[in-house]
Amino acid sequence: MKHFSLNDIHEMPHLYKINLINSCSGYKSANLIGTKSKSGISNVAIFSSVTHIGSDPALLGFFLRPNTVIRNTYDNIKETGYYTINHVHKSILTDAHHTSAKYDKSISEFDVTLLEEDYKKGYHMPFVKHAPVQIAMKYHEEYRIKANDTILLIGEIKDVFLDEHLLEPDGFVNLSKAQIATINGLDAYAIPHENIRLEYQRPKR
Amino acid sequence: MKHFSLNDIHEMPHLYKINLINSCSGYKSANLIGTKSKSGISNVAIFSSVTHIGSDPALLGFFLRPNTVIRNTYDNIKETGYYTINHVHKSILTDAHHTSAKYDKSISEFDVTLLEEDYKKGYHMPFVKHAPVQIAMKYHEEYRIKANDTILLIGEIKDVFLDEHLLEPDGFVNLSKAQIATINGLDAYAIPHENIRLEYQRPKR
Numbered sequence: 001m002k003h004f005s006l007n008d009i010h011e012m013p014h015l016y017k018i019n020l021i022n023s024c025s026g027y028k029s030a031n032l033i034g035t036k037s038k039s040g041i042s043n044v045a046i047f048s049s050v051t052h053i054g055s056d057p058a059l060l061g062f063f064l065r066p067n068t069v070i071r072n073t074y075d076n077i078k079e080t081g082y083y084t085i086n087h088v089h090k091s092i093l094t095d096a097h098h099t100s101a102k103y104d105k106s107i108s109e110f111d112v113t114l115l116e117e118d119y120k121k122g123y124h125m126p127f128v129k130h131a132p133v134q135i136a137m138k139y140h141e142e143y144r145i146k147a148n149d150t151i152l153l154i155g156e157i158k159d160v161f162l163d164e165h166l167l168e169p170d171g172f173v174n175l176s177k178a179q180i181a182t183i184n185g186l187d188a189y190a191i192p193h194e195n196i197r198l199e200y201q202r203p204k205r
Numbered sequence: 206m207k208h209f210s211l212n213d214i215h216e217m218p219h220l221y222k223i224n225l226i227n228s229c230s231g232y233k234s235a236n237l238i239g240t241k242s243k244s245g246i247s248n249v250a251i252f253s254s255v256t257h258i259g260s261d262p263a264l265l266g267f268f269l270r271p272n273t274v275i276r277n278t279y280d281n282i283k284e285t286g287y288y289t290i291n292h293v294h295k296s297i298l299t300d301a302h303h304t305s306a307k308y309d310k311s312i313s314e315f316d317v318t319l320l321e322e323d324y325k326k327g328y329h330m331p332f333v334k335h336a337p338v339q340i341a342m343k344y345h346e347e348y349r350i351k352a353n354d355t356i357l358l359i360g361e362i363k364d365v366f367l368d369e370h371l372l373e374p375d376g377f378v379n380l381s382k383a384q385i386a387t388i389n390g391l392d393a394y395a396i397p398h399e400n401i402r403l404e405y406q407r408p409k410r
Contacts, residue, residue, distance in 0.1 A: 001339075002372055004365045009263055012376065019376035021260040024338055024365055026234030026292055027380060027387035027397065028257070051254050052233070053268060054353040055226040058214055061350075063258060063266075087231055094403065101406035112409050133229055134206075143348045145266075147359060148259040154352060160209045160229055167207055171217065171224035175232060175389045182232035182387050184380045188402045192232065192387060192395035198299065200392070201306035204317050 023185030030088040030181040030189065032096055032115070033062070034126040035076035042108040042117055042126050043072040045099045048183040050085060058157040059140060060085065066149050072105050074151065081139045082123065083155065086131035090179040090191050097187070120161070127161070132178040134161040172197070228390030235293040235386040235394065237301055237320070238267070239331040240281035247313040247322055247331050248277040250304045253388040255290060263362040264345060265290065271354050277310050279356065286344045287328060288360065291336035295384040295396050302392070325366070332366070337383040339366040377402070 009017060028048035035043045053059035064074050077083050088096045095113035103109060110117050116129035120136070127134040137155035144151055166174050174195070181189045214222060233253035240248045258264035269279050282288050293301045300318035308314060315322050321334035325341070332339040342360035349356055371378050379400070386394045 001366045002369045006263075006361075006363050009362065009365070016376035017263075018260045019373075020365070020378060021263045021362065022257055023376075023378040023380070024340060024362075024367065025255050025257050025265050025290070026236055026338075026385065027232055029231030029233065031231055049256050050230050051256050051268065052227055052230050053350060053355055054270065055223045057352065058211075058222075058226045059352055060230050061268075063256065065259065085230070093401070097403045098406050098409075101408045103408050107408075133231075135229065140352055141350075143350070143357070145258060145346075145348070145359065147262065147264055147345055147361075150258055152348070152357060154350065156211075156352075157214065157226065157229075158211050160214070160225070161206045162229065164207045168224075171221035171228075172390050172393065173225060173228040174393070175228065176393075176395055180231065182397060184397075184400055185377050187405070188377065188379070188381075188400040190381050190397035190400035192389075192397045195389055195393040195395035196298070197393045198302045201303050203306045203308050203312075204303075 019185060027190070028183040030096070030183045032086040032088060032099065032128045032131065033073055034084040034086060034128055035073055036080065036125045037076050037105070038079045041106065042110050043076055044109045044115060044126065044128060045073050046088070046096050053154055059154055060137065060157065061152050061154040064151045064153060066151070074153070077139050077153065080125065082125050083137050084125055084127045085135040085137055086128035087133040087178070088181045089130065089132055090181065093181060093189050132163045132166060132180060133173065135159070224390060232395070233388040235301070235388045237291040237293060237304065237333050237336065238278055239289040239291060239333055240278055241285065241330045242281050242310070243284045246311065247315050248281055249314045249320060249331065249333060250278050251293070251301050258359055264359055265342065265362065266357050266359040269356045269358060271356070279358070282344050282358065285330065287330050288342050289330055289332045290340040290342055291333035292338040292383070293386045294335065294337055295386065298386060298394050302394070337368045337371060337385060338378065340364070
């Protein structure tokens with residue numbers, strides 16, 4: 001096996017290091033987070049760190065890295081309290097990835113990509129049209145990670161919209177039926193095509 | 206589209222709710238976390254919440270849900286300061302999933318599954334033998350999430366071991382070459398077979 005020690009990691013060129021460390025932890029979710037500023041400018045940006053925090057209350061968290069973006073997403077959430085989480089379908093991969101480009105706050109990524117805004121009753125922030133799963137989120141709380149000044153932002157699920165054929169009788173959302181992407185590292189996208197479900201496990205006697 | 210409001214979610218049967226909320230956020234990583242108590246009992250448990258926190262220093266975090274496990278993993282990390290993160294290969298799916306069963310602290314999951322312990326120089330905690338990626342972690346810091354008493358535990362990468370053929374010339378670890386699993390919800394595993402890498406994005410002129 002190839003071995004990298006902490007010293008090796010310290011001495012790697014920057015790009016090699018961020019590729020290795022971002023890809024070695026495993027597959028990540030692929031989500032477009034939609035927001036709108038108080039002044040009415042939409043924003044949509046791709047994130048790979050959305051994580052389940054709890055089911056009751058229904059909470060999802062994600063990490064914002066202070067150095068990597070002009071933080072429109074964070075600023076809009078703090079201004080308005082709301083955001084959307086939308087899944088990346090195979091057909092919008094290229095445009096979804098382009099939202100990682102650092103645009104000024106005055107420019108909406110919806111205007112420079114083929115991604116389309118979708119509005120739902122009761123909400124002023126945009127969902128991403130045709131996303132197979134769209135979730136309306138309300139800001140709940142945040143934590144500043146001392147080690148590197150990253151922010152963990154936690155929100156509560158207010159509404160879930162999903163393509164009906166993904167939903168199984170027991171509430172399971174079958175992502176593999178929807179050609180939804182998963183992220184490997186900084187820039188690689190994979191589309192899992194099938195899955196197997198295993199039973200709830202109890203200790204062996 | 207199917208729509209679930211916050212009220213609908215509140216009123217769902219427990220199992221339906223945890224299936225829906227755990228599967229609606231997107232694909233998750235599949236990792237076996239290995240630890241050993243001071244008294245020498247090994248533990249290995251599956252987690253789907255390992256997330257990249259930063260590359261320099263190289264930090265990974267994961268969430269521990271207080272109600273779901275007899276918290277051997279957490280207790281061992283707090284006792285010893287060290288743990289391992291190992292990727293779940295297709296061939297060990299069933300045994301990896303079985304580690305979600307609630308075993309008493311006196312029982313090692315390595316003794317009740319076909320998973321094998323692997324020890325490396327300088328570390329007393331077990332890696333998982335034959336895992337295509339094995340990472341030695343040192344405890345760094347933790348945060349208690351007020352909303353539901355979940356713990357975010359952050360560690361620093363000390364050593365990375367990986368199958369050499371997964372490593373691309375720019376440091377990218379190509380998980381799809383290794384039949385590594387991703388998790389959908391509580392109990393579904395998918396194996397992505399290929400990926401596409403997209404370029405670093407800059408604003409369009």
